[in-house]
Amino acid sequence: MTRGEKFRVKTSRGRKISSVRWLQRQLNDPYVDAANRDGYRARSAYKLTELDEKFGLLKHAKSVVDLGAAPGGWTQVALKKKGKKAKVVGIDLLEIVPIEGATFLQMDFTTDEAERELLGLLDGPVDLVMSDMAAATTGHQQTDHIRTLALVEVAFDFAKKTLGPNGVFVAKVFRGGADQELLKELKQCFKTVRHYKPPASRPESAETYLVAQGFKSPQNKVEE
Numbered sequence: 001m002t003r004g005e006k007f008r009v010k011t012s013r014g015r016k017i018s019s020v021r022w023l024q025r026q027l028n029d030p031y032v033d034a035a036n037r038d039g040y041r042a043r044s045a046y047k048l049t050e051l052d053e054k055f056g057l058l059k060h061a062k063s064v065v066d067l068g069a070a071p072g073g074w075t076q077v078a079l080k081k082k083g084k085k086a087k088v089v090g091i092d093l094l095e096i097v098p099i100e101g102a103t104f105l106q107m108d109f110t111t112d113e114a115e116r117e118l119l120g121l122l123d124g125p126v127d128l129v130m131s132d133m134a135a136a137t138t139g140h141q142q143t144d145h146i147r148t149l150a151l152v153e154v155a156f157d158f159a160k161k162t163l164g165p166n167g168v169f170v171a172k173v174f175r176g177g178a179d180q181e182l183l184k185e186l187k188q189c190f191k192t193v194r195h196y197k198p199p200a201s202r203p204e205s206a207e208t209y210l211v212a213q214g215f216k217s218p219q220n221k222v223e224e
Contacts, residue, residue, distance in 0.1 A: 031200050035073070041097075043200065044132060045073035047209070050198035055211050057168050058082060061127040065118070065162065066090035066102075067109055067155050067171075068133030075102045078128075089121045109133070110154050118158075125164025131155040131171040134207070144206070145174040152210065153182060159215075160189060167215035174206045186212050 031043035040046075052058050058081045066075050069090030078088050079101045088102040091114060096104045103121055107114035133155065135147035152171045159169040169190070186193045191214025201207055 040073050040076055041071040042073035045077050046200035047132075047198045048074045048077045048130070050200055051170060051196065051209060051211065052077070052081065054196065054198075055168075055170075055194075055213065057128060057130070057170060057211070057213075058086075060166070061168070062086050063122065063124070063126045064088045064128045064130065065122070065126050065158075067129065067131040067158070068092055068151075069104060070094040070096045072096050072099050072102075072104075074130060074132055075099055075104075078130075086127075087123065089118065091118055109158075110151070115158065119162070122162065126159075126162040126167060127164060128168045128170070129155065129159040129163060130169075134172055134174075148172065148174050149179065149182070156182070156186070163215040165215060165217040166213075169210075169212040169215070171210045172207055173210050174208070186210075189216055190214050191216065 031046050035041070035043045035045060038045075048057075058064075058078060061078070061082060062085060064078050064082075064086055066078065066088060067090075069075055070092035071094075072090070075088050075090050076099060078086060079099065082088075084101065089104075090096065090102060091105040091107055091109050093106070093108055095106050098104065105114065105117055105121075107117060109115070109118075131152065133148070133151045135144065135151060137144050152173055155171050156169065159167070163169065173195070183193065190212040193210070193212045195208050196211055197208040
């Protein structure tokens with residue numbers, strides 16, 4: 001196969017058209033090739049890499065919490081960038097194959113029990129709370145947006161409890177971004193709040209990322 005030539009996947013009995021399209025997209029995705037080459041568990045690793053390159057999310061991060069961590073791509077990026085200089089804790093409903101330097105919990109993050117377990121693993125204030133969580137898609141954009149936004153709100157609530165001064169919160173949202181009430185509260189809690197779609201996010205995807213930087217500690221918060 002020559003460089004630049006695209007793979008074409010043939011349909012066959014028992015193989016759905018949607019499966020064929022997914023496989024063809026994977027085979028022709030340069031980020032999938034890069035992930036295989038660089039040893040990342042998922043192409044999503046490059047979304048965090050690009051977010052970090054633009055916003056410097058990991059620059060001062062010594063304590064990182066990865067929400068919705070499976071299969072571990074974002075954790076891998078954090079550890080590659082920080083090495084032994086950072087403590088990384090992750091959680092997901094799915095089992096995550098261990099990664100040296102990280103601690104994982106297999107639990108439902110939205111439960112009180114999971115939050116207690118996660119808090120028990122932290123030594124103090126966190127520098128970065130990052131969430132690539134998304135609700136299972138239904139195919140209906142508005143429904144998917146609302147369900148994922150609910151996860152963002154839970155992640156934000158956790159970030160408010162754990163971030164130290166100037167901490168960073170980044171979370172996946174679907175098209176439409178965060179709603180106005182959530183944005184208002186985010187702007188009260190952080191110095192800057194922006195939406196950004198990294199190049200590694202597929203053009204046809206409705207996802208974008210909410211990036212909130214400069215967490216205001218309770219004694220320094222001001223009403224805006």
